[in-house]
Amino acid sequence: MVWLPGPSAGLQLIGIEVGEWIKFLGIGAGRNWFYLPPIVIGLTLALLAATWPNGRIQTWMARGLAIAAAMLAIPALAAIQLEPPSEWLARLLAIALVGVVALAGAIPAQRWRDSDWIWLLVVAVALAGAIVPTVQYLIVRPAAEALLLRPVGVGVGVWLNAIGSLLVAAAALTEISRKRQTKKTAVG
Numbered sequence: 215m216v217w218l219p220g221p222s223a224g225l226q227l228i229g230i231e232v233g234e235w236i237k238f239l240g241i242g243a244g245r246n247w248f249y250l251p252p253i254v255i256g257l258t259l260a261l262l263a264a265t266w267p268n269g270r271i272q273t274w275m276a277r278g279l280a281i282a283a284a285m286l287a288i289p290a291l292a293a294i295q296l297e298p299p300s301e302w303l304a305r306l307l308a309i310a311l312v313g314v315v316a317l318a319g320a321i322p323a324q325r326w327r328d329s330d331w332i333w334l335l336v337v338a339v340a341l342a343g344a345i346v347p348t349v350q351y352l353i354v355r356p357a358a359e360a361l362l363l364r365p366v367g368v369g370v371g372v373w374l375n376a377i378g379s380l381l382v383a384a385a386a387l388t389e390i391s392r393k394r395q396t397k398k399t400a401v402g
Contacts, residue, residue, distance in 0.1 A: 254343030256284030264319030344379035
């Protein structure tokens with residue numbers, strides 16, 4: 215969905231496009247934060263799949279989907295060849311992290327399923343996915359307004375990204391709470 219609702223169809227940009235577009239405004243490495251949403255989706259899915267049994271095809275499909283989602287943030291080959299590493303290295307490392315987490319999920323899942331830390335990681339990743347790209351958009355918006363010589367709003371994509379990430383964080387917190395209630399009931 216549109217993040218930057220520009221004055222014409224050609225200037226209505228989704229988050230990843232904003233990341234590419236603003237490099238011409240001299241924003242620098244801050245543009246990498248616009249690539250965080252697909253990495254957050256991939257990392258969240260990889261963490262969740264780590265709690266599922268390894269013997270199911272759905273588990274492995276989810277892990278593959280996690281890597282595929284993160285790959286949406288991959289820099290173009292030309293960028294890797296022609297731009298300094300500060301423009302693309304962080305994204306490559308984040309995509310590699312998603313791959314490592316997806317593969318680490320192959321460690322017997324029972325240990326992962328029974329601990330709260332994996333859910334806490336989901337909360338942290340989801341909150342980062344909600345806050346960081348939104349703040350970066352609010353930082354970039356004045357530069358876009360100056361370039362376009364008109365006010366630029368906050369597109370529905372910014373809101374959907376933030377709301378979706380916050381819902382994931384809330385669901386993970388609910389799971390932690392449910393597990394603690396179950397433990398209290400079992401002990402009491």
